[in-house]
Amino acid sequence: MTTGLRELKKQQTRQAISSAATRLFIERGFEAVTITEIAAAAQVAKMTVTNYFPRKEDLALDHHETFAAGLARTVADRPAGESALAALRREFLAGVERHDAVIGFSSQGFARMISDSPTLTARLRDLHDQREDALAHVLAADTASAPGDLTARAAAALLGAAHRTLFEHIMDLTREGQSNRQIASTVTRSAHQVFGLLETSLTDYATR
Amino acid sequence: MTTGLRELKKQQTRQAISSAATRLFIERGFEAVTITEIAAAAQVAKMTVTNYFPRKEDLALDHHETFAAGLARTVADRPAGESALAALRREFLAGVERHDAVIGFSSQGFARMISDSPTLTARLRDLHDQREDALAHVLAADTASAPGDLTARAAAALLGAAHRTLFEHIMDLTREGQSNRQIASTVTRSAHQVFGLLETSLTDYATR
DNA sequence: CCTAAATTTAGGCTCGACCTAAAAATGTGT
DNA sequence: ACACATTTTTAGGTCGAGCCTAAATTTAGG
Numbered sequence: 001m002t003t004g005l006r007e008l009k010k011q012q013t014r015q016a017i018s019s020a021a022t023r024l025f026i027e028r029g030f031e032a033v034t035i036t037e038i039a040a041a042a043q044v045a046k047m048t049v050t051n052y053f054p055r056k057e058d059l060a061l062d063h064h065e066t067f068a069a070g071l072a073r074t075v076a077d078r079p080a081g082e083s084a085l086a087a088l089r090r091e092f093l094a095g096v097e098r099h100d101a102v103i104g105f106s107s108q109g110f111a112r113m114i115s116d117s118p119t120l121t122a123r124l125r126d127l128h129d130q131r132e133d134a135l136a137h138v139l140a141a142d143t144a145s146a147p148g149d150l151t152a153r154a155a156a157a158l159l160g161a162a163h164r165t166l167f168e169h170i171m172d173l174t175r176e177g178q179s180n181r182q183i184a185s186t187v188t189r190s191a192h193q194v195f196g197l198l199e200t201s202l203t204d205y206a207t208r
Numbered sequence: 209m210t211t212g213l214r215e216l217k218k219q220q221t222r223q224a225i226s227s228a229a230t231r232l233f234i235e236r237g238f239e240a241v242t243i244t245e246i247a248a249a250a251q252v253a254k255m256t257v258t259n260y261f262p263r264k265e266d267l268a269l270d271h272h273e274t275f276a277a278g279l280a281r282t283v284a285d286r287p288a289g290e291s292a293l294a295a296l297r298r299e300f301l302a303g304v305e306r307h308d309a310v311i312g313f314s315s316q317g318f319a320r321m322i323s324d325s326p327t328l329t330a331r332l333r334d335l336h337d338q339r340e341d342a343l344a345h346v347l348a349a350d351t352a353s354a355p356g357d358l359t360a361r362a363a364a365a366l367l368g369a370a371h372r373t374l375f376e377h378i379m380d381l382t383r384e385g386q387s388n389r390q391i392a393s394t395v396t397r398s399a400h401q402v403f404g405l406l407e408t409s410l411t412d413y414a415t416r
Numbered sequence: 417c418c419t420a421a422a423t424t425t426a427g428g429c430t431c432g433a434c435c436t437a438a439a440a441a442t443g444t445g446t
Numbered sequence: 447a448c449a450c451a452t453t454t455t456t457a458g459g460t461c462g463a464g465c466c467t468a469a470a471t472t473t474a475g476g
Binding site: 005006009034035036047050054055056 | 431432433442443
């Protein structure tokens with residue numbers, strides 16, 4: 001069934017392409033590197049690159065599915081008695097301790113690569129948006145809201161906005177060259193402040 | 209100075225291109241129409257189209273500057289004693305009465321054209337984001353916040369999220385075929401609800 | 417009417433995205 | 447171990463958006 005060799009080689013090829021791409025992007029910038037160059041560096045055909053990564057942006061921002069599903073998962077898995085807001089704040093603070101890439105931690109080179117490229121910033125916004133959509137669906141399902149009811153979408157938009165603001169803050173500090181330790185310390189306070197803004201509005205919203 | 213004839217012809221050319229493009233887009237969908245076809249329909253060279261509208265999306269979503277500056281302008285122009293939240297809500301409700309395109313009113317064909325095209329939806333998100341950025345700058349300047357302070361950005365993100373949620377709601381209803389009158393009635397209530405979510409958090413924020 | 421400035425045009429170029437058929441590599445049954 | 451089926455990779459081509467340049471056309475203003 002789960003044929004070992006074929007699957008292994010696919011992983012290796014994918015990894016080779018991804019590594020070559022990341023190295024080139026950080027060296028010379030996302031827009032300046034062509035897919036042909038990446039294929040040459042990874043020693044595969046151009047079509048193979050496109051095959052594994054349909055869009056060029058996927059080469060720089062991989063694991064988009066995990067990213068997009070994050071907020072929804074946190075809310076879906078929250079324990080009884082916890083509100084959506086509390087769950088997201090708890091999970092965000094845990095991510096800060098872990099220096100988790102999913103909330104914005106990366107290297108200075110990576111952060112620069114993204115903010116230097118309009119294409120990548122747009123793609124990142126896109127991912128934030130998918131994340132918000134997924135969250136909205138979980139909230140709508142969880143609160144058994146009526147079809148035309150905007151509450152779940154509005155709440156998802158606000159929670160997503162808070163999350164995105166903190167994400168961008170982490171990326172800003174990373175770009176400035178701060179260490180992950182420093183950033184974690186700063187952002188812990190920021191998180192309390194930003195989520196605190198929604199405290200009064202959403203404390204009791206979607207409590208399981 | 210403001211040479212009449214030359215300027216007039218430019219306006220006419222621009223209008224001819226824009227009209228031809230809009231007609232073709234709504235007929236056959238944004239992605240299915242090529243720039244070459246638009247140029248042929250408007251009886252100009254392909255390069256002239258690109259000249260007036262650098263990106264293909266600009267042909268469908270014109271006046272992006274006005275759009276992007278909207279929220280910031282509303283806040284900057286608010287009367288003494290009014291908070292940012294109150295100003296944005298007031299202006300939004302006025303827009304609802306006007307069936308203003310800037311808050312999402314359009315025709316069914318236009319709404320479909322956008323939601324059928326990933327490129328246009330992405331571009332619209334981009335515009336919402338620029339709008340939020342501009343708002344953040346005004347809020348930061350107006351509240352004289354410290355350089356590292358996230359408050360203005362967070363508030364702009366929340367207010368922008370509220371606005372965007374309502375915008376998308378209007379587009380959804382338009383796509384469903386509801387009349388602007390019906391939509392206005394529904395959305396007036398929605399606006400009170402959505403802005404109301406931020407009431408407790410931001411009532412006193414950025415009051416002039 | 418003539419010259420300077422602005423605009424439009426034609427043509428070519430690169431790159432990302434997509435398609436197809438053939439070749440190569442891997443898995444499977446005998 | 448071999449032959450056959452399946453999956454993956456490859457080569458080659460097409461298309462459209464975006465960009466550039468030099469030449470042609472149009473308008474402004476003396």
